[in-house]
Amino acid sequence: MPELPEVETVARTLSPHIIDDLILSATLLRPSSLHRLSMPLSSLAGCRITGVRRRAKLLVIDLEPPTPAGPTLLIAHLRMTGRLFVTAQATPPEKHTRCAMLLQKPSGELQQLFFNDTRAFGQLLACRQNDLAAWEFWRALGPEPLSMAQDDLKPRLNGGRPVKTALLDQKVIAGLGNIYVDESLFDSRILPTRPAGSLTGDECRALLRSIQAILRKAIAKKGSSIRDYRDADGNSGSFQKGFFVYGRGGKECKICGNTLERIKLGGRSTVYCSHCQQ
DNA sequence: AGCGGGACCTGTGGGC
DNA sequence: TGCCCACAGGTCCCGC
Numbered sequence: 001m002p003e004l005p006e007v008e009t010v011a012r013t014l015s016p017h018i019i020d021d022l023i024l025s026a027t028l029l030r031p032s033s034l035h036r037l038s039m040p041l042s043s044l045a046g047c048r049i050t051g052v053r054r055r056a057k058l059l060v061i062d063l064e065p066p067t068p069a070g071p072t073l074l075i076a077h078l079r080m081t082g083r084l085f086v087t088a089q090a091t092p093p094e095k096h097t098r099c100a101m102l103l104q105k106p107s108g109e110l111q112q113l114f115f116n117d118t119r120a121f122g123q124l125l126a127c128r129q130n131d132l133a134a135w136e137f138w139r140a141l142g143p144e145p146l147s148m149a150q151d152d153l154k155p156r157l158n159g160g161r162p163v164k165t166a167l168l169d170q171k172v173i174a175g176l177g178n179i180y181v182d183e184s185l186f187d188s189r190i191l192p193t194r195p196a197g198s199l200t201g202d203e204c205r206a207l208l209r210s211i212q213a214i215l216r217k218a219i220a221k222k223g224s225s226i227r228d229y230r231d232a233d234g235n236s237g238s239f240q241k242g243f244f245v246y247g248r249g250g251k252e253c254k255i256c257g258n259t260l261e262r263i264k265l266g267g268r269s270t271v272y273c274s275h276c277q278q
Numbered sequence: 279a280g281c282g283g284g285a286c287c288t289g290t291g292g293g294c
Numbered sequence: 295t296g297c298c299c300a301c302a303g304g305t306c307c308c309g310c
Contacts, residue, residue: 032286079304161281267283
């Protein structure tokens, strides 16, 4: 599910519900949903939520009090089907509820924060800031695409692997997934199979412009909902209505009318227009 | 180094 | 209706 625009939307919609809340308890309902580097979730009892933000495809919840090892964090990776949302105090866990936290608002009102995840690929990680250095995935994350300057992409795209594979690599650029890579490559008219190192400076600048424009539009549309994705208020995104290629293999290119090709690249379904993209 | 394939999970949709 | 297969927004790990 969630790529950068969806996680950004979850952060924005979740924040007003839980900011300044006190965590009274945290119950893990499926052990495998806890990251191997995580502290026990029970250690979060007594912490207050001070921020909700996004890094790459990760949702980061800032907590206090800090510890000698730096600020306390609760990080969620939603993977394919993870969902975070608040619900009434009395709501029982569902079949796919992996974690339930009891929160107390500053007004004294109680509510729950649920982490639901059908496929159970998603994970929660409670840790101190200093612990993040031990998490190789976090340490190696590439730059945020919306903060990159126009010449920042070219030096990161090299080697003979397909440019699509490189863009999916979170060490190259953080937050892109299958949807937004295919859409960005189409928008910049670049074939996904092109060796990453073969792109010219102009092509890299055009590609980054496309990535940034598409991510901004997708965030404005509250993300893309293919099947499972909902924001923290339970609403779907609508950017999927504007897809040019993702999920449209065998259909007509909206630009030239050519039949869109569908191939496997890096194990991922890939759709492109062999006429528009070069 | 980099690729493909499989694993991790559950659900859905299409074809027969 | 029902069964079986393919496939799904992500990442990791193994073997070649």
